[in-house]
Amino acid sequence: MDQVGALLDRPKFYYNIDGLGELSGGLMFLGIALLLSLPADSVWHKISWFILLGLTLAIPHGIKAIKTHITYPRTGFVEYRKSDRRRTSVIGGMAGALIPLGLFVAMRHRWEIATLASLAGLILAAAYAYRVARAVRWKWIVACAIALGSIVIGFLPADVLAAMANDSLVTHPLRARLGGTIVVSFIAYGAMLMISGGISLWLYLRNTHPPAQEEQ
Amino acid sequence: MNPQSRTIAELDRVIHEPGRLMVVALLFAIDGSDFLYLQHETGMNKGTLSSHLSRLEEAGYVEVVKTYRGKVPQTLLRLTGAGRRAFDHYRRKLKEAL
Numbered sequence: 001m002d003q004v005g006a007l008l009d010r011p012k013f014y015y016n017i018d019g020l021g022e023l024s025g026g027l028m029f030l031g032i033a034l035l036l037s038l039p040a041d042s043v044w045h046k047i048s049w050f051i052l053l054g055l056t057l058a059i060p061h062g063i064k065a066i067k068t069h070i071t072y073p074r075t076g077f078v079e080y081r082k083s084d085r086r087r088t089s090v091i092g093g094m095a096g097a098l099i100p101l102g103l104f105v106a107m108r109h110r111w112e113i114a115t116l117a118s119l120a121g122l123i124l125a126a127a128y129a130y131r132v133a134r135a136v137r138w139k140w141i142v143a144c145a146i147a148l149g150s151i152v153i154g155f156l157p158a159d160v161l162a163a164m165a166n167d168s169l170v171t172h173p174l175r176a177r178l179g180g181t182i183v184v185s186f187i188a189y190g191a192m193l194m195i196s197g198g199i200s201l202w203l204y205l206r207n208t209h210p211p212a213q214e215e216q
Numbered sequence: 217m218n219p220q221s222r223t224i225a226e227l228d229r230v231i232h233e234p235g236r237l238m239v240v241a242l243l244f245a246i247d248g249s250d251f252l253y254l255q256h257e258t259g260m261n262k263g264t265l266s267s268h269l270s271r272l273e274e275a276g277y278v279e280v281v282k283t284y285r286g287k288v289p290q291t292l293l294r295l296t297g298a299g300r301r302a303f304d305h306y307r308r309k310l311k312e313a314l
Contacts, residue, residue, distance in 0.1 A: 004237070004241050004307065004310075007237075007238060007241035007242055007245075008241055008244060008245045009245070010242060010245070010257055011242060011245045011246045011249075012245070014253075014257075068285075068286075072250075072252075073252075075252065075253065075256040076249060076250050076251070076252035076253025076254070076255070076256050076257075077249060077250045077252070077253060077285070077290065077292075078246055078248075078249045078253055079246060079247040079248045079249065079292060080246055080247060081245075081246060081247045082247070211252065
């Protein structure tokens, strides 16, 4: 029965078989971190949110185009159930809404921001382990690296974190320490996901070929 | 015949064959897929997979749908309503038997 259950899970893991799921997540983290760390007097300041919106819209289209040209001809196409796609959107939307709410509550009650960021990172590591690392054994190293990185961020001195956002876009609407924590966390998670996704894509391209090529 | 043996004897033989069980379980979790995906996931060759799919189509568990992805014609394999019910029933019976 366990093997049947494992088969039922396989299509979920297939989405990231080429590492594109991680690459898109990493790109989002790094994009947001870059925008937040822009100097306050930068010309990009005024259009930064439009860039973010553009990035959010462009990434899914880019992924679809790459999958159409690389993944589907090599290992096939999967049409996911509408209910699964809806559930993913709802979970993503809820997470998106909970982060600003959590930050607001934390600022109001003067909680330790770095500790909160650590907890959020550990949740991310757990979600990554459940969704990605269960299918590919070496990805457990990435899950552990995310968890370890989150713990390290929690122990970073406050002035180091504040310095990361000094005179940047985020020091205006948010406190420097909070901004610095977000920038450091997003750079760390973004870099880890990009490296892991890049290795997966390289392995995928190396190990799979379109059927016509295999017959030659 | 004891109840456990009877449950095992009543298992759907179309689904119970390992190759077809793989195909049905994979299709159960999604809306549909192309032939290449099933071939990649099951590790079967074209001939073997085709014969299993024909058997499942005969039983009314799988349907072949011709669609377009953008402008590219595409053949998708889907589990029918009967196929989903049969697989659900099969899992329940297998759990009982085990």
